[in-house]
Amino acid sequence: MKRRVLIADDEKNMRWVLRQALEAEGYDVAEAADGKEALSGISEQEPDLMVLDHKMPAPDGMEVLRRLRGKGHRFPVIMLTAHGNVQTAVEAMKAGASEYLTKPFDLEELKLSIEKALKMSELAAEVDRLREELEQDWDVEGIVATDQNMLGVLQTVQRVAPTSATIMLYGESGTGKELVARALHRLSERATRPFISVSAGALPETLLESELFGYEKGAFTGAMTAKPGRFEMANGGTLFLDEIGDIGPAVQVKLLRVLQERTFERLGGTRSIEVDVRVISATNQDLQQLIADGAFREDLYYRLNVVPITIPPLRKRLDDIAPLVAHFLEKYGAQGRTISPEAMRAFVEYQWPGNVRELENTIERMVILSHSDEIGLDDLPAEIRAGVNVCDAGTRCFVLPESGLDLEETEMDFIKQALERAGGSAPKAAKLLGLTTKTLEARMQRFGL
Numbered sequence: 001m002k003r004r005v006l007i008a009d010d011e012k013n014m015r016w017v018l019r020q021a022l023e024a025e026g027y028d029v030a031e032a033a034d035g036k037e038a039l040s041g042i043s044e045q046e047p048d049l050m051v052l053d054h055k056m057p058a059p060d061g062m063e064v065l066r067r068l069r070g071k072g073h074r075f076p077v078i079m080l081t082a083h084g085n086v087q088t089a090v091e092a093m094k095a096g097a098s099e100y101l102t103k104p105f106d107l108e109e110l111k112l113s114i115e116k117a118l119k120m121s122e123l124a125a126e127v128d129r130l131r132e133e134l135e136q137d138w139d140v141e142g143i144v145a146t147d148q149n150m151l152g153v154l155q156t157v158q159r160v161a162p163t164s165a166t167i168m169l170y171g172e173s174g175t176g177k178e179l180v181a182r183a184l185h186r187l188s189e190r191a192t193r194p195f196i197s198v199s200a201g202a203l204p205e206t207l208l209e210s211e212l213f214g215y216e217k218g219a220f221t222g223a224m225t226a227k228p229g230r231f232e233m234a235n236g237g238t239l240f241l242d243e244i245g246d247i248g249p250a251v252q253v254k255l256l257r258v259l260q261e262r263t264f265e266r267l268g269g270t271r272s273i274e275v276d277v278r279v280i281s282a283t284n285q286d287l288q289q290l291i292a293d294g295a296f297r298e299d300l301y302y303r304l305n306v307v308p309i310t311i312p313p314l315r316k317r318l319d320d321i322a323p324l325v326a327h328f329l330e331k332y333g334a335q336g337r338t339i340s341p342e343a344m345r346a347f348v349e350y351q352w353p354g355n356v357r358e359l360e361n362t363i364e365r366m367v368i369l370s371h372s373d374e375i376g377l378d379d380l381p382a383e384i385r386a387g388v389n390v391c392d393a394g395t396r397c398f399v400l401p402e403s404g405l406d407l408e409e410t411e412m413d414f415i416k417q418a419l420e421r422a423g424g425s426a427p428k429a430a431k432l433l434g435l436t437t438k439t440l441e442a443r444m445q446r447f448g449l
């Protein structure tokens with residue numbers, strides 16, 4: 001594509017000379033005879049570069065430059081100034097000119113300047129584009145979501161992330177609570193500050209307390225030096241308190257105080273330490289039940305539960321399964337491999353007690369164990385395969401359970417399933433099963449259906 005240069009100069013001869021020279025170089029040239037024309041020319045068709053004479057009837061070149069930069073035009077501008085006027089040259093550069101040339105100038109010099117300025121601006125545009133791409137990746141940051149249920153959650157995430165609101169993440173094990181917590185941090189103004197994660201379930205209470213709040217030298221036997229806790233480390237950033245339901249009563253009290261007053265003391269210390277920390281907590285337990293049982297403080301619950309976000313289990317976002325499978329195949333280096341329709345169906349029908357983590361582990365294992373280009377039912381673990389019984393209409397297939405098959409019961413089961421899928425119509429169910437209606441009716445009678 002030809003690049004357009006706009007020449008703004010009130011001297012007709014000058015415009016003519018420049019036009020000849022630049023057209024010969026393959027540029028598309030436009031002209032403006034004064035500052036006003038220059039400004040209107042810009043809004044009509046944004047040039048890729050402008051050669052701008054400083055000395056023109058008002059608005060002069062400097063004014064034109066200021067106005068166009070003020071309007072946000074980024075294209076390079078080469079300012080032509082009178083010989084010896086250093087002051088103007090300096091001013092032009094400050095106002096956003098890419099370069100200045102003093103009259104009279106060499107045409108070759110101008111051509112070189114134009115080429116250089118265009119190259120620079122194209123590079124800058126490329127960098128902007130790449131950065132934008134990068135930022136888009138950051139938005140999603142490995143969170144695969146297609147299902148409406150999950151998209152709704154991510155919408156909330158995007159809305160509350162920039163605030164410093166305290167957030168509670170609910171979700172079964174492996175649903176992506178930690179992933180979402182990290183996304184909340186990265187989408188906030190705290191993104192450049194630390195994200196510190198503490199898992200309450202992993203530590204006994206006294207250890208958890210010193211882990212969170214730190215200790216002074218001599219606070220307990222073995223405390224040879226002072227140590228800051230996670231709250232201090234997270235200052236300015238985000239503290240992720242995982243498995244919050246496992247926190248014992250003493251730490252609950254201390255936590256409540258930090259949330260209320262933003263200050264605490266290290267173990268064995270008297271000095272009040274002030275912190276600015278955003279707290280995101282997560283649990284897969286029923287906190288209401290813990291409160292009812294007296295195991296969790298209600299006042300702390302209200303402090304933590306300012307913005308509750310519930311991440312649905314995988315079985316409630318079936319549309320996410322296929323994209324997640326593709327995502328994990330790629331993650332484990334098997335992007336070229338596909339999943340057979342039966343295997344995908346087994347994935348969709350399986351209940352996934354371990355949610356996304358279980359799906360991820362399953363795929364990882366399959367990638368290692370199976371070498372076929374298409375991963376089929378046979379490659380799936382038995383518990384996932386077992387979910388698939390009657391295959392899609394038209395095909396008949398059956399996967400044997402590991403043990404305990406009762407043929408009569410299975411037959412009855414199949415008939416029931418087929419009838420259900422056929423909306424109770426025996427002829428349709430018969431077709432699904434590959435039987436005549438008469439045969440099916442005979443079996444139904446035998447089984448008392």
Ligand SMILES: Nc1ncnc2c1ncn2[C@@H]1O[C@H](COP(=O)(O)OP(=O)(O)OP(=O)(O)O)[C@@H](O)[C@H]1O
Pocket residue numbers: 142143144145171172173174175176177178179180284324327356357360
């Ligand atoms: N929507 C998703 N897209 C891509 N990867 C995901 C998604 N959800 C979860 N994962 C992946 O699944 C695994 C489990 O996620 P994560 O650790 O965030 O779950 P969790 O809810 O914190 O689990 P737990 O309750 O067991 O701690 C991680 O490897 C994570 O990267």
Ligand SMILES: [Mg+2]
Pocket residue numbers: 177178242
């Ligand atoms: Mg987790």
